[in-house]
Amino acid sequence: MVDDDPGIRESLSKELRSAGYETIAASDGREGFALTKARSPDLVLTDLAMPVSDGYELISAIRASLTTPIIVLSVRSGDPDIVRALDLGADDYVTKPFSVTELLARVRSQLRRSAKLLSTVLAFEGLTIDLDRRHVVQKGREVRLTPTEFALLELLATNAGRPVLLDQIIARVWHGAPATTGDTVRVHMSALRRKLEPDSANPRYIVNEPWVGYRFIAEPLT
Amino acid sequence: MTAKGWRPVLQWAAAVASIAAVTAGGKLVGLNATTIGYVFLVVVLLLTMWGGLALGLAMSILATACFNFFFLPPYYTFTIEEPANWIALSAFLVTSIVVGRLVVLARRQAERAETRRREIETLYGLSMDLFTSTTRVAPLGEAAGRALTLLGASAGGLVLFEGGNSYRQQVVWWTGPRGDEVEDIVAGVGRHSQPVQLPSRFGTDFYLPLVLGGRASGVLVARGAHTSKEALESVARLVAIAVEREKYIEESAHLGALREADALKTSLLRAISHDLTTPLTSISIRTEGLKRHAARDSDLAEDVNGIAEDTSRLRRRIEGLLAMARLEGGTIRPRPEPTPPGDLFRAVRENLPRVFESRSVTARVEPDCPDAYVDPSLALEVLVNFVENADRVSPAGEPLELFARKHPLAGDQVRIEVLDRGPGIGAIENSSALSPSDVPGRGLGLEIARSLAAASGGSIGLSNRPGGGAVARLDLPAAPAIVAREEV
Numbered sequence: 112m113v114d115d116d117p118g119i120r121e122s123l124s125k126e127l128r129s130a131g132y133e134t135i136a137a138s139d140g141r142e143g144f145a146l147t148k149a150r151s152p153d154l155v156l157t158d159l160a161m162p163v164s165d166g167y168e169l170i171s172a173i174r175a176s177l178t179t180p181i182i183v184l185s186v187r188s189g190d191p192d193i194v195r196a197l198d199l200g201a202d203d204y205v206t207k208p209f210s211v212t213e214l215l216a217r218v219r220s221q222l223r224r225s226a227k228l229l230s231t232v233l234a235f236e237g238l239t240i241d242l243d244r245r246h247v248v249q250k251g252r253e254v255r256l257t258p259t260e261f262a263l264l265e266l267l268a269t270n271a272g273r274p275v276l277l278d279q280i281i282a283r284v285w286h287g288a289p290a291t292t293g294d295t296v297r298v299h300m301s302a303l304r305r306k307l308e309p310d311s312a313n314p315r316y317i318v319n320e321p322w323v324g325y326r327f328i329a330e331p332l333t
Numbered sequence: 334m335t336a337k338g339w340r341p342v343l344q345w346a347a348a349v350a351s352i353a354a355v356t357a358g359g360k361l362v363g364l365n366a367t368t369i370g371y372v373f374l375v376v377v378l379l380l381t382m383w384g385g386l387a388l389g390l391a392m393s394i395l396a397t398a399c400f401n402f403f404f405l406p407p408y409y410t411f412t413i414e415e416p417a418n419w420i421a422l423s424a425f426l427v428t429s430i431v432v433g434r435l436v437v438l439a440r441r442q443a444e445r446a447e448t449r450r451r452e453i454e455t456l457y458g459l460s461m462d463l464f465t466s467t468t469r470v471a472p473l474g475e476a477a478g479r480a481l482t483l484l485g486a487s488a489g490g491l492v493l494f495e496g497g498n499s500y501r502q503q504v505v506w507w508t509g510p511r512g513d514e515v516e517d518i519v520a521g522v523g524r525h526s527q528p529v530q531l532p533s534r535f536g537t538d539f540y541l542p543l544v545l546g547g548r549a550s551g552v553l554v555a556r557g558a559h560t561s562k563e564a565l566e567s568v569a570r571l572v573a574i575a576v577e578r579e580k581y582i583e584e585s586a587h588l589g590a591l592r593e594a595d596a597l598k599t600s601l602l603r604a605i606s607h608d609l610t611t612p613l614t615s616i617s618i619r620t621e622g623l624k625r626h627a628a629r630d631s632d633l634a635e636d637v638n639g640i641a642e643d644t645s646r647l648r649r650r651i652e653g654l655l656a657m658a659r660l661e662g663g664t665i666r667p668r669p670e671p672t673p674p675g676d677l678f679r680a681v682r683e684n685l686p687r688v689f690e691s692r693s694v695t696a697r698v699e700p701d702c703p704d705a706y707v708d709p710s711l712a713l714e715v716l717v718n719f720v721e722n723a724d725r726v727s728p729a730g731e732p733l734e735l736f737a738r739k740h741p742l743a744g745d746q747v748r749i750e751v752l753d754r755g756p757g758i759g760a761i762e763n764s765s766a767l768s769p770s771d772v773p774g775r776g777l778g779l780e781i782a783r784s785l786a787a788a789s790g791g792s793i794g795l796s797n798r799p800g801g802g803a804v805a806r807l808d809l810p811a812a813p814a815i816v817a818r819e820e821v
């Protein structure tokens with residue numbers, strides 16, 4: 112855990128320890144990277160704004176050689192800082208002040224993702240996605256999706272619990288086709304959501320991540 | 334007669350004397366006709382250069398006469414025997430006149446060049462004066478005055494117009510008398526942006542507008558000037574540029590100060606949000622730790638939950654205030670994007686878990702409800718505020734409803750409502766037990782909500798709900814509908 116504020120380092124370490132995790136704390140990016148190299152943790156939590164060496168530096172340094180999941184603790188939601196951190200290779204973020212419950216959920220999701228073997232059938236509560244047969248079943252009924260909608264769903268569901276940037280969606284689903292804009296993505300996404308979500312007032316699978324992109328929120332069944 | 338008046342008489346006397354001296358000298362030494370002819374020519378040219386064309390012409394005739402009388406045979410008569418001597422005499426006369434004229438022209442040109450040089454030097458000096466040191470207008474007038482004096486004006490002045498109004502004259506510098514008529518002429522010149530030239534006792538009076546493109550910013554006056562109009566106009570142009578520059582410097586200093594204030598505000602906001610958020614994060618983490626420990630003691634658990642709730646309310650209030658300050662300070666602009674109301678409802682639930690746990694909250698989005706085109710974080714703040722207020726005024730166990738639909742009257746708007754079964758707004762206003770923030774339109778929370786909604790191009794409203802309770806409304810612009818062109 113990398114944060115320049117001792118109060119957060121101490122309180123968060125305590126909470127993580129009581130949730131059963133072992134923690135190592137560092138106060139800036141450089142120290143954080145040295146410890147990541149030396150102790151190879153399962154997951155890195157880092158603040159962005161830190162003196163001497165900031166979170167971006169740490170993310171770039173880790174991503175140059177390691178695949179350790181990184182969760183960013185950011186001060187403000189909707190900040191371009193977050194997009195930048197995700198672009199550099201961070202896996203997820205929470206905005207301060209966050210609730211420990213939320214953070215622990217994100218931590219679990221990242222650890223599960225990195226441990227999970229790539230399966231061709233993704234199962235969530237009330238939703239099964241068969242990637243090979245391109246078959247989606249929601250609460251026992253088959254959902255008919257267009258190829259684009261299926262590609263969107265596949266990308267989001269394989270990244271369940273993790274924000275996917277608009278740019279990443281355009282690159283992966285549209286293969287960076289030049290005329291593709293955020294609007295194109297939104298149109299297809301809302302069509303997908305209409306078909307998938309049983310109640311549009313209470314989305315259960317896909318939500319907007321303001322200014323960032325989208326996130327698949329359902330928990331995978333183990 | 335003055336010393337100046339005597340000068341031409343003396344000049345002529347000296348010229349005649351020098352011709353006489355050459356004649357006498359030539360006679361004494363016994364020079365032949367060719368040699369004395371050259372000597373006469375040289376002397377006549379020198380006299381022309383010294384005394385001008387008229388003197389030169391007279392002296393060439395006198396020298397011709399002396400040449401004929403004393404040096405061409407038969408001597409001491411004006412008769413000439415040999416025809417060759419006629420030719421020599423005529424050649425001498427023509428040469429001396431022509432060369433004399435050339436010499437005078439050359440000298441005039443040199444004088445004009447000298448004048449231009451002086452003017453240019455003066456203008457250069459003026460431009461240096463104007464653009465290197467001044468930061469106020471008073472030295473500007475002095476510099477213009479110095480230049481006008483160097484250019485030979487006997488008096489003058491510099492008048493600037495306040496706010497471009499030629500009747501509001503600010504006299505920056507003035508020498509000599511200044512009557513009412515001067516003020517009128519200056520006003521006229523300023524209004525028409527045309528120079529005026531008037532004959533006066535000392536020479537010519539020039540009134541030159543200070544114009545750069547648009548309207549005149551003032552008038553430069555040169556009285557009794559003998560110098561060229563072009564030079565004076567150059568001075569006026571330079572002064573006009575300097576005046577503009579002055580104005581620009583003043584404005585940019587003002588802008589600079591504004592920018593600095595803005596930068597200060599931004600960094601202050603940043604510091605505040607960081608310095609408040611960090612300890613708040615720490616507090617909420619520790620509170621959650623406490624919650625876990627307090628699980629067995631219900632009294633303690635209640636207190637800790639209260640602390641957690643208050644902490645998150647404090648955080649939201651701070652965030653709201655900061656968002657409002659940022660919007661008003663212009664350091665952030667709302668970044669609207671198509672936002673499904675369902676996403677907003679879900680975010681509200683995540684932000685207010687206690688409310689959703691303690692009472693039934695239903696969320697409903699009409700099937701034909703368009704997405705809102707709004708900055709999600711601003712809309713969220715407003716809705717969280719609505720739900721918090723509704724929760725606080727509602728009796729325990731009474732449900733809350735969140736409802737999103739197409740605006741019933743304006744099709745290009747989305748209406749999001751928060752409905753409660755509390756006392757309604759009429760009753761709230763009569764209640765003394767509530768804090769001001771619960772009273773619609775007067776509390777900090779609603780003030781923030783109103784400002785954030787307005788920044789999103791929306792509006793908020795509050796009314797009584799049929800059957801009891803209140804309805805808080807947030808109207809937002811709808812996102813334009815785009816249809817996917819892809820077949821199943």
